[in-house]
Amino acid sequence: MKKFLLMIIVVSFGPNVNGSYVPQPGAGNDDQTEFEDDAIDNHGGYKVLLEKESLYHYIRVTESGGVRYMQFRRSGGEYEESAINLAHPLSFEMGYYSLMMTAFAHHPSPKSVLFIGLGGGTLSMAIAHYYPDAQIDNVELDPDVAAAAKEFFGLREGPRMKVYIRDGRVQVRRFVREEKKYDIIFLDAFRGGYIPYHLTTKEFIESIRTLLSPGGIVVNNLRPGFESYHYHRRTLASVFSQQWSYGGGGNVIVISAMGQTPPAKDSLLATAERIQKEKQFTVDLPAMIREGGMRDDYERDGPILTDDYAPTDVLRSIPRD
Amino acid sequence: MGLEIIGGRMLAPYFGSGVWVWGSVISVFLAALSVGYFLGGLMSQRFPTGRALALIIAAAALFLLPVALWHRSAGDWFASLDLHERWSSLLAAASLFFIPSLLLGMVSPYSVRLIARNVATVGTSAGTLYAISTTGSFLGCLLTAFYFILWMGIQHILYLSAGVLLLLAVWQFCVWQPPSSSQCQEQCK
Numbered sequence: 001m002k003k004f005l006l007m008i009i010v011v012s013f014g015p016n017v018n019g020s021y022v023p024q025p026g027a028g029n030d031d032q033t034e035f036e037d038d039a040i041d042n043h044g045g046y047k048v049l050l051e052k053e054s055l056y057h058y059i060r061v062t063e064s065g066g067v068r069y070m071q072f073r074r075s076g077g078e079y080e081e082s083a084i085n086l087a088h089p090l091s092f093e094m095g096y097y098s099l100m101m102t103a104f105a106h107h108p109s110p111k112s113v114l115f116i117g118l119g120g121g122t123l124s125m126a127i128a129h130y131y132p133d134a135q136i137d138n139v140e141l142d143p144d145v146a147a148a149a150k151e152f153f154g155l156r157e158g159p160r161m162k163v164y165i166r167d168g169r170v171q172v173r174r175f176v177r178e179e180k181k182y183d184i185i186f187l188d189a190f191r192g193g194y195i196p197y198h199l200t201t202k203e204f205i206e207s208i209r210t211l212l213s214p215g216g217i218v219v220n221n222l223r224p225g226f227e228s229y230h231y232h233r234r235t236l237a238s239v240f241s242q243q244w245s246y247g248g249g250g251n252v253i254v255i256s257a258m259g260q261t262p263p264a265k266d267s268l269l270a271t272a273e274r275i276q277k278e279k280q281f282t283v284d285l286p287a288m289i290r291e292g293g294m295r296d297d298y299e300r301d302g303p304i305l306t307d308d309y310a311p312t313d314v315l316r317s318i319p320r321d
Numbered sequence: 322m323g324l325e326i327i328g329g330r331m332l333a334p335y336f337g338s339g340v341w342v343w344g345s346v347i348s349v350f351l352a353a354l355s356v357g358y359f360l361g362g363l364m365s366q367r368f369p370t371g372r373a374l375a376l377i378i379a380a381a382a383l384f385l386l387p388v389a390l391w392h393r394s395a396g397d398w399f400a401s402l403d404l405h406e407r408w409s410s411l412l413a414a415a416s417l418f419f420i421p422s423l424l425l426g427m428v429s430p431y432s433v434r435l436i437a438r439n440v441a442t443v444g445t446s447a448g449t450l451y452a453i454s455t456t457g458s459f460l461g462c463l464l465t466a467f468y469f470i471l472w473m474g475i476q477h478i479l480y481l482s483a484g485v486l487l488l489l490a491v492w493q494f495c496v497w498q499p500p501s502s503s504q505c506q507e508q509c510k
Contacts, residue, residue, distance in 0.1 A: 055340055141339065167337020170406055198333035307334045307393070308474035315471075 049152055054144035056191065061152045067093050068152055070120045070145070072191070081190060082120030084153050090126055091282045096221055096251035097123050098283040103184050103219045105272035105289045106244070106255055106263075110134055110183035114175075114211065116168040116199065117189030118146055121155035128161055130279045137182075139164045139171045141189070169198050172207050181213040188221045197310040200232060204307075205239040209258070220254040224297075228315035233298035235305045246292030253292075265293055323461030323482060324385075325350050327475050328418055335396035336410035345407075345414040353419045357426020364427065365434035374431045375494035381424035382486035388417050389479035429454050 049068070050061035058073040063086075070082040083093035092098050100123060104110075111134055115124055118140035128136055140146045143165050149155040157163055164171050168189050185208055189199050198204060208218055218240070222232050233254065237243055240256035247253055272285040305312065328346040329338065336342050364373070399413040432450050437443040461482075469478045 141337070167339050167406070169334060170337040170400075173335075173400060196333075196338050197330070198338060201334070203334060306474070308476050310330075311471040 050148055052144055052148075054142050056142045057145070059142075059144055059148060061148055068120070070148060070153070079190070082122055082149075082153065084120055084122045088282075089122065089154070090129060092122070092126070094122075095247070095249075096253065097126070099247040099251060099253040099288060100186065100188075100219055100221065101281060101283050101285060102244075102246045102253060102272075102288050102292065103186070103217060103255060104130075104275055104279075104281075105268050105285055106217050106257065107184050107215070108271050108275045112180075112182045112184075112213070113137070114182040114185045115139065116172070116185070116187050118149055118155075118163060119188070120153035121149040121163075122153060123186070123188075124161065125153075125155060130281070133160075135160055135162075137162050137164065137180075139166060139168050141165070141167050168196075169204055172204070172211065176207050176210055180211060181216070182211055183213050183216050184219060185211060185216070186219045186221075190221075194228065194313055195232075197305070197312040198307070200235065200312050201305045201307045201310050202235050202238055205235060209239055212258070215259075216257070218256045220256070222252050222254055223250065224248070224252050226315065228312050230299045230302060231305050231312070231315055234300065234302060237300070238304050242294070244293055245295050245297055246288055248297075252297070262294065265289075323465035323469070323478070324418065324422065326462055326465040327470070327478055328414065330470070331392050331417070331475055332396060332410055332413055334393075335400040335413065336406045339406065341407045342410045342414075345411040346418065349411070349414040349418050350422050353422035354426035357423040357428075358430055360423070361427030362430040362434075365431040369434050371435055371497050372494055374428065374435060375490045375497075377424055377427050377431065378486055378493060379490035381421050381428075382483040382490060384421045384424065385479050385483040385486070388421065389476050389483070392417055392475075 046062065046064045048060060048062050050059065052059045060069075060071045060073070060078065062069050062071070066087055067083055067085050069080055071078040071080050073079070080094070085091050085093050110131060113124075113127055113131075113134055113136045115136070115138040118124065118138040121138065124136050124138055127134065138161075140149075140163060146155075146163050146165055149163075150157075155161075155163075166174075187195075187199065187208070189195060205218075212218065218236075220232065220236065222229055229252070233243070236254060236256050240258060242257045242259060242262045244255045245252050246255070269286060269289050272289040275281075276285045303309070325346060328350070329343050332342050332346065336345075361377075364377075395416055396413055399409045399416070402409055402412075404412070429450060433443070433447050436450065437446045465478065469481070473481070
C-alpha cells in the first residue's frame with residue numbers, strides 16, 4: 001500500500017511536464033551515475049526528447065552531444081539507466097556496459113543470450129552486432145521503457161531479437177517451464193537505484209541457474225558501496241560455485257558460473273585476446289580481464305537474501321565506505 | 322495494514338511487482354473489510370458479548386497461521402494456473418488475505434456495540450474506536466515497512482501478528498469488562 005501510494009505521490013508531484021522543473025543539484029544518490037543538468041531547455045545542445053510518467057517510472061530521454069540518455073527519476077535524483085552514442089552505438093557511453101563485455105572472455109561464442117532489464121537496449125544491440133547468429137531475448141517490465149528503446153535508441157525486434165514485456169520473475173518462471181536455455185544471462189533490472197527485491201533472492205537466482213545451458217554464465221550489475229552489495233554477492237555465492245568480479249568504483253560486474261574447476265586466469269586472458277582480435281570490440285577486453293578476477297571483494301559472512309527475507313530497498317539506503 | 326505491506330512482498334515471487342499485484346492486495350483487503358464491517362455489525366446484534374469478540378480476534382490469529390505456512394505453495398499453485406498475472410494475483414491475494422482481513426474488519430462495529438451505552442454518546446464511542454483502529458493500522462503499516470521487514474522474514478512477521486492478536490483475544494476473553502455497565506459494577510464489587 002505504502003509503495004503504491006508513494007508511486008502516486010512521486011508521479012503526481014514530480015517535475016512539471018512543461019519543463020519548468022530544475023533538479024536540485026546533489027539530491028539523491030549517484031546511482032548509475034547521476035545526471036547533472038543546469039536547466040531543461042533546448043539551448044546548449046541539450047534536448048529533452050521524452051518526458052513521461054509510465055506505470056513504474058518517471059522516464060526521461062535526453063540528448064546531448066550526440067548521445068542519448070534514458071533516466072529514471074527516484075527520490076529527487078535522476079538515475080541514468082542507459083545511454084547510446086548515435087553515431088557510434090558500439091562505443092559505450094556508460095562504464096558498466098564495457099565491464100559487462102567481460103562476459104565474452106568467459107563465454108566467447110554464445111548462441112543464446114537473455115537480458116532481464118532492457119533499458120535502452122544498447123548492450124543487446126551491441127551483442128547482436130558482434131554475434132549476429134545469437135538469439136537475444138530481453139525481458140522488460142515497463143512497456144514505456146521498451147517503446148522508448150525502440151523510438152529513441154534504435155532497437156528493432158526481429159526473430160533473433162525479442163522483447164518480452166513482463167515482470168522478470170514471472171517471465172523467468174515461464175522460460176523455466178518452457179525449458180529454455182541460455183549461454184549468458186545478464187541481470188540488469190534496476191528501479192531507479194536498486195534492484196527490485198524479488199529479482200535478488202536465492203530462489204530467483206536458483207531459477208536463473210536452471211535456465212543456464214551447460215557452461216553458461218550469469219552476469220550481474222551490482223553497486224558496491226552499499227550494504228546490499230554484500231548481500232547480493234553472498235546470495236550469488238550460495239547458488240553458484242564460481243564468482244568473478246570486474247571493475248570497482250560505481251559498478252562491479254559479477255560473473256557467476258557452476259563447475260568444480262574454474263578456468264585459470266591465463267586461459268581467460270588468452271580467450272579475451274583471441275576474441276578481441278576476432279570481434280574488434282571497442283573496449284579493451286584483455287585489460288579488464290587482467291584487472292579483475294576471483295577477488296575477495298565482499299564480506300563472506302552474513303545473511304543472504306531469500307523470498308522470505310529480502311529488505312534490499314532498505315539495505316540499499318545503508319551506505320558503506 | 323502490516324499484513325498489506327508484506328502482502329505485496331509475499332506475492333511478488335510469483336506474480337512480479339507490477340501494479341496488478343499491489344492493486345490485487347489492496348482491493349482484496351478493502352473488499353474483505355467491507356464484508357467484515359457488515360457481518361460484524363450483524364453479529365454484534367445477535368451476540369453482544371466481549372467473549373464473542375475475543376473469539377473473532379482469535380479466529381483471525383489462527384487464520385494467519387496457514388497463510389504463514391502455505392503462502393509459498395499457494396503462490397506457486399496460482400502461478401501455475403497460467404492465467405493472466407492480473408487474475409492469478411487477484412485470486413492468490415483473495416485466497417490468502419480475504420478471511421483474516423474479513424475477521425479483523427468485524428472487530429470495529431463489534432466494539433462500537435460493546436462500548437456504546439446510549440444513543441447520545443454513540444458518536445463519541447464510534448469516533449474513539451475509529452481513532453484507535455486507524456492508529457493501529459498506522460503503526461502496523463509504519464513498523465512493518467520501516468523495521469520489521471529489515472529485522473525478520475515475512476514468515477516471522479506473520480507469526481508475530483498472529484501472536485499479538487492471540488494475546489489481545491485472550492485479554493479480551495479473560496480480563497475485559499464492558500464499561501460503565503451497572504450490572505457489571507455490581508458484580509465486580
